[in-house]
Amino acid sequence: MTQSVVVQVGQCGNQVGCRFWDLALREHAHVNKRGLYDEAISSFFRNVDSRKSDGAAFGVGGRIQHLKARAVLVDMEEGVVNEILQGPLREVFDSTQLLTDVSGSGNNWAVGHMTYGSAYREQIVDKLRKAAEQCDCLQCFFLIHSMGGGTGSGLGTRVLSLLEEEFPAVCRIVTSIYPSAEDDVITSPYNSILAMNELTEHADCVLPVENQSLVDIVNKIKVMSHGAKPGLIIKRNSTVTSGQGGLSGAEKPFDAMNNIVANLLLNITSSARFEGSLNMDLNEIAMNLVPFPRLHYLVPSLTPLYTLADINVPPRRLDQMFSDAFSKDHQLIQADPKHSLYLACALMVRGNVQVSDVRRNIERLRPSLPFVSWNQEGWKTSLCSVPPVGHSHSLLALANNTCVKPTFVELRERFTKLYRKKAHLHHYLHVEGMEQSFFSEAVASLSSLIEEYHHLDATKAKLMPDAPRLSIPR
Template sequence: MEEGVVNEILQGPLREVFDSAQLLTDVSGSGNNWAVGYLTYGAAYRQSIVDKLRRASEQCDCLQCFFLIHSMGGGTGSGLGTRVLSLLEEEFPDVCRIVTSMYPSVEDDVVTSPYNSVLAMRELTEHADCVLPVENQSLMDIVNNINLMSHGGNPSSVVKRDSTVTSGQGGLSRAEKPFDAMNNIVAKLLLNITSSARFEGSLNMDLNEIAMNMVPFPRLHYLVPSLTPLYTLADVNIPTRRLDQMFSDAFSKDHQLIRANPKHNLYLACALMLRGNVQVSDLRRNIERLRPSLPFVSWNQEGWKTGLCSVPPVGHTHSLLALANNTCVKSTFMELRDRFTKLYKKKAHLHHYLHVDGMEQSFFTEAVSSLNALIEEYHHLDTTKANWTPDAPRLCIA
């Protein structure tokens, strides 16, 4: 909602990407307050938002889904972002809603981010079809690894000066915020998801198929994204990864955009979205190779969704995005709940929220109840993992 921030984009290198008539701003942001974003700005700009959504959707020949990209820690992203999500459900109930949510790190400089995140989580659980959680800390770790490479951490891997991953500065200095580098990783995630809609491929995947195939229970729609190679948008000199190695990388913790270990938890489903010169036989062979080491829920052992796009990302022969519906996300949610509870026990900063028209304390209790229920649902599924054994014999039908 900050006019200055949006104007900065309109004067930057991406100004041609945006239709200025579709932008919406106010004088100031939401002051890191979910209630201001959701209730104050949400009410004031409701009709204007709906009008802009209709205008954009009416220009589509085949409206597959809506993407919502927002942060969880501040006030506008969490509050107005989730208000837009509920408006999408009201106005376009049959169109899939895929949300990319940026989760704050523990060292976040917004004191009220646990409140904002938990209040937003309830809306995401109720109104989104799929949520792709991305943690700031994971992005920082990835960028730090690139930085290490650029300073000779690995002789065979070098980041060129002035590459996109280093924000055009030729290396991340301490004074520089590596937001450009972090945003590039998220941009790559979105580019891979939408590649089937933009390019031809032997096995195209509609965006609405992701929710249809990946979400067996409506509330459990949080998909862990992992990318390989991680540096597609960066000008990084690394040897081309073998195809099989790329599949293995996609299931390693270092390539995930949230900090969790899926192999210690249970898979409900998994989507593999490939770009480049990859054959269906390569895909099947690697799934068969990886399957024994991945603990899938007993009633969905064949829960793999695949997409092949023939056009690779710039600078690479192939890339892979894996989206895992895995119970490991509960660790992220539990950490968020703990940080929320520490503040809420002391009733710290609550008055800032309760002074907003329409905001009541019940919003907080209902939000944390929703989060508790979500964690419990994941935990209940996790208890069935005790019955999983690697290389279990599978039923063969002649």
């Protein structure tokens, strides 16, 4: 059985990671009623009960015994990590796998990447090695971080480069939370551009998630929950925003948004954690969806966002789930894939769904989805028999699509507005090891990436068949 390690960096990374661990434990407790330590649990958890190597007790909402998450938690402020250690999941994390400081990175990529990256390099490498040594067959590192702040963007991408340096053969899948245009961190365009350069160079796959898309999904679910349409009743605890998520205290505004990202991770790891008729190996994601090494940004789309109270699933609703996966309303970034070019697409299905259902829907949707000419059959599918708790079935679509280009163009524009005036630049250049050339290299890398997507988009017109012409009798 293969294992994976989750690396959580910064406030956002640790909050999302904590909610992932809580949801994962809920799923395993729901499926594994006797609480036995099995191969499914071993994929992301260690059994530290030396008295009973073939079994482990675990639960949700109370003390968790014997199981330890295969995780490394890093933050240069100790607030969130301390909150996790005081919450219901405190027993899940090994104290030797935590690394915190007190002062934070001051929303400065250079402080996170250069200052803390150098100061804590050996400790980070040591914790990563220990986590890897506790795996029988290490398959993947999942890195969770945000792009707008200092620790997530700076130290997060430094950790990514260390992963490539220390474990070059192990797949690196990164979930990156991108700031919205109205972000309250004034330097977030600088941090995001500098982090993008690192993601393009050192990640195998990046799952970009935009804060604004998360806000829109949360609002959409709220509207539905309050009965926007008569006769549609949302099943209790069935939305992707439900659940306390392992932190103590009252729900915070970002909790529902973090829960959506945790569900993304829950679904992408489902084949590694549970059996299915057509499981997808985590290494296959990059192998099948990334034809060019730099173009590894995969647009995630989740459906359903909620389950209706009538749990019988007619084929029509199942088909609707597949249609929704290609709708911009269900994507975790604001983009329209149907008007852009697909390089490849993965459909990761959970629950009681048949291979025939998947094939039927691919054939139904294929004519409306423009694929590159050399990869018309660029579909990868997986079927996991265990649905998320509260749902009868679910679907995660991962699209390698040129629709990410506008997100990157907007990011570059926001960067240029600041950089043209040299605003706040001195905060970065005062950091030891940081040079102005880092900015020019980062924006050049992003411009090159945008150009590569633009070049592919230019081929789309040749792929789309001409509309049938109206013949007028003479």
